Amino acid sequence: MALFPSSSLLRCSISSHAVSPRDLKAPWIGSVRQLNQSLVPSNAGISFGKQCFVKPICAELRSDLGVPLAAGVVAADEIESLDYEKLAKEMENGSPLEIMDKALEKFGSEIAIAFSGAEDVALIEYAKLTGRPFRVFSLDTGRLNSETYQFFDTVEKHYGIRIEYMFPDAVEVQALVRTKGLFSFYEDGHQECCRVRKVRPLRRALKGLRAWITGQRKDQSPGTRAEIPVVQVDPSFEGKDGGNGSLVKWNPLANVQGRDIWNFIHAMNVPINTLHPKGYISIGCEPCTRPVLPGQHEREGRWWWEDAKAKECGLHKGNIKHVEVSQLNGNGNGAAQHTNWSATVTDLFNSPKLVNLSRTGIENLSRLEIRKEPWIVVLYAPWCRFCQAMEESYVELAEKLDGSGVKVGKFRADGDQKEFAKQGLQLGSFPTILFFPKYSSKPIKYPSEKRDVDSLMALVSALL
Secondary structure, X not given: OOOOOOOOOOOOOEEOOOOOHHHOOOOOOOEEEOOOHHHOOOOOOOOOOOOOEOOOOOOOEOOOOOOEOOOOEOOHHHHHHOOHHHHHHHOOOOOHHHHHHHHHHHHEOOEEEEOOOOOOHHHHHXXXXXXXXXXXXXXXXXXXXXXXXXXXXXXXXXXXXXXEEEOOOHHXXXXXXXXXXXXXXXXXXXXXXXXXXXXXXXXXXXXXOOEEEOOOOOOOOOOOOOOOOOEEEOOOOOOOOOOOOOOEEEOOOOOOOHHHHHHHHHHOOOOOOOOHHHOOOOOOEHHHEOOOOOOOOHHHHEOOOOOOOOOOOOOOHHHOOOOOHHHOOOXXXXXXXXXXXXHHOOOOOOOOOOEEOOHXXXXXXXXXXXOOOOEXXXXXXOOOHHHHHOHHHHHHHHHHHOOOOOEEEEEEOOHHHHHHHHXXXXXXXXXXXXXXXXXXOOOEEOOOOOOOHHHHHHHHXXXX
16 A cells, blocks of 8 residues: 655645734634646545635634634535445555545544644644645643643644644542542553543544544554554544434544654654654653553553553544443453353363462451462453453463462452452452462562563562
């Protein structure tokens, strides 16, 4: 798939305009000169039936969203009549430029680009290259890096646009911080904080739109984004008409590799966040983002204290397969209360080398101040896909420790036992791994998301 036409074939320039403050009822989106038709290949996805010059946009503020309208409004019945599954198949091999142009053509002012301050700045570049008016919005959580705020300003000046910022509800943020502190997400998962600071502001923003454009790619998170189509009916959020199917989601970069995005960014001299050269690839809030090491997946830098296969904040929760949104617990890893779990789910960690602890058994183990031998115990739920993923390594651990003097056990901590496990056994999410030392009454909680047998053996060796 051709990512983008040669930069020599695309010659666009942002035009500057002298606009007085009284002429601006709202921020305007920069104008783009039309490309020379003879220089652009036929598959570039650009329509030349437009005016030669796009005027600056000065629009009334929306009362429900607080952001300006671009040009053109798409009819609701036209949106409903489109077959997006068919369109996704037709455009599966399309370039990002072609997909972006189609999205802006179809939805006009009823669509906006979601910009996070990371490499999805490429979306803005593609939008500019189409020659069409476009809107950009971003979620200001109040906890972004200073470099990200500076980047927002750079992007606005570079493209001559005004980013439409959405902010969390101050009362909700105040209640969360007063009740649980500034860093509760390290203890009980990032979902609650993300829900207040990101998901709800996004929900408000999308209620004023009929479509949005994201920078999601299949290679970003194989556990949750591997099947992203280039266009879809949004499975999680509602648009301005309300109800299921009222919002369309466009993912122009879905089939593009991260390295190709960066090649495009460098070729087009697109501004970048200054955190990127410091090792930050996927950039979110400051407390939840860190650089990654060479060879690490980009999502390893987000919420690094949680499971690597569940790196979603809730903005794209519709990507997660086989797990209903209502079943997600604080860490978004499927720790739910199942009413029929005993009849439908096969148990895990079935090995003669493992001790299956009852409620009484683990309570007694927890009360002992001096034990005859140390224990390592997993708190699990058999329906949890992350518990399922570590089954082989945990059984192998039990086999390796057989006869070593270290007992390996399991305790099923879902259903009726979940509240007890949360209060008495430090359960935050499934699976939770505890090490009970020989001469200490308090169990030690394994903090890492690495659950391969070597990492678990390293834990045991370090604490013996």
